[in-house]
Amino acid sequence: MSCGFPVSEGLGRLQIIKNNDLEELQELGSGTFGTVYHGKWRGTDVAIKRINDRCFAGKPSEQERLRDDFWNEAIKLADLHHPNVVAFYGVVLDGPGGSVATVTEYMVNGSLRNALQKNERSLDKRKRLMIVMDVAFGMEYLHGKNIVHFDLKSDNLLVNLRDPHRPICKVGDLGLSKVKCHTLISGGVRGTLPWMAPELLNGSSSLVSEKVDVFSFGIVLWELLTGEEPYADLHYGAIIGGIVSNTLRPPVPETCDPDWRSLMERCWSSEPSDRPNFTEIANELRAMAAKIPPKGQSPSQ
Template sequence: MRNVQVSKGKPLDWVSGQPVTDEHGRLQIIKNDDLEELQELGSGTFGTVYHGKWRGSDVAIKRINDRCFAGKPSEQEKMRNDFWNEASNLADLHHPNVVAFYGVVLDGPGGSIATVTEYMVNGSLRTALLKNSKSLDRRKRLIIAMDTAFGMEYLHNKNIVHFDLKSDNLLVNLRDPQRPICKVGDLGLSKVKCQTLISGGVRGTLPWMAPELLNGSSSLVSEKVDVFSFGIVLWELLTGEEPYADLHYGVIIGGIVSNTLRPQVPDSCDPEWRSLMEQCWATEPSERPSFTQIAVRLRAMAASQKVQS
């Protein structure tokens, strides 16, 4: 198999897994023998995710389908290069509200590839909203929104656009009954590695996608696409529901592109929450706040709630 070029120009043999790190020592090659799979958490086009142990610590192991690297030799090499460079970049990220990326496995069953990341005990926010809706009061939902904003502020300051921010890609730990923890996850490797997704086109998941991603104005795409998605996440936190669950995809696309479709906001919605949410999903990217501004507003909402209570 061809060698892959590590970022900064250092070669890596994909089969042997040498060298163990690039010259910054930031991306770790994890031996498959050091991993223990405990439970399957889910699967998709990219492969299968497991809750596992890595030398005694809880981790999430994502086994990537071989077909994600299928194609002509030149295409395979490009995809593996992309994979390696993206993995190196993810290993550089360190923030309490971004899921930690530990390393890659190159010697999985049949030479398969896997990624190893931080394990979040309660899974996705989507799952938590379905299972723990009654225990997630307004204060806790506000904390989850703040955590998400802090994580996204960090990523945008690193010039990283998520492109697929949604409750399924936000991971939570609800063990502390007073203080839920939320972290931004799925920053690319789990989904952009399948050839159909790598080779381009649209990135994201329809109900959370900003109009500029769908209407052909790709030159206007900026980090504000994540802010639009966050507006939909705020609605998910508010209602516990899935956006446009009863609508056909064609109707959703048409509604987003024509800017006639947004989730229905309940009358009981707090005015400040409504104002922030609607500004996040504004049609014009320039009218959407930055995550720094969003974090300031959420902090103020949390402070005023403490005063009221």
């Protein structure tokens, strides 16, 4: 089966990677869109996302549209360069059976969700602040390029915790989440329920702006604060109802730092115009970090 991609057109800086140059080492996870592997590309660690053929299924005209979408997104992603955005290296068009794949930077500790489950104890307040500052810087860059993520959550934030003093966090799973599988986005709803802004669900979607990502960031602040998954004990119907009626927010622990609480609650404000933008968020986080005494001067938080 030929992959049907317009190889000669509009490549820009998009690199076509030969399947033979890749080596798969370990499966990292799979979903409707396909399977992600930790692998090597000519000796360099990479993440390889093999995209399920079902993602391009449908009538021939539909298939063509989905492939065009994938292609255009990939060209856009190849143009992004920021230390807090996972680097997109290129696409594979000659995978098994003519399948396609994307090749991106590999982050050694996987997702922030995974790290919170494993390393919760070792992430003190200073490290949590560094992680959310990284996210804010990455998102500020993306919004500056008019890119809205639509699915910001701890599963899509990737971390490297090897340096005990300086965790690194990068925004991942961009753009191509739209092409993950068209079945998931029928009706145009994108995102993951607990992180979704009310305006994505309550029919005012003509007003959707980049502030949907700020709402999701508020939920990520809560995840870092508690180490938990939002609304883990609620079923989807209750979550949808609570988000649509704008009454549902995760419970904030009494011990929460007042600055952190204030920022988090403004980010998940029901009114998009009341939410700060990522430049304002980054500045507030910097100010919070400046208040934390250097190591060894006070009991650790």
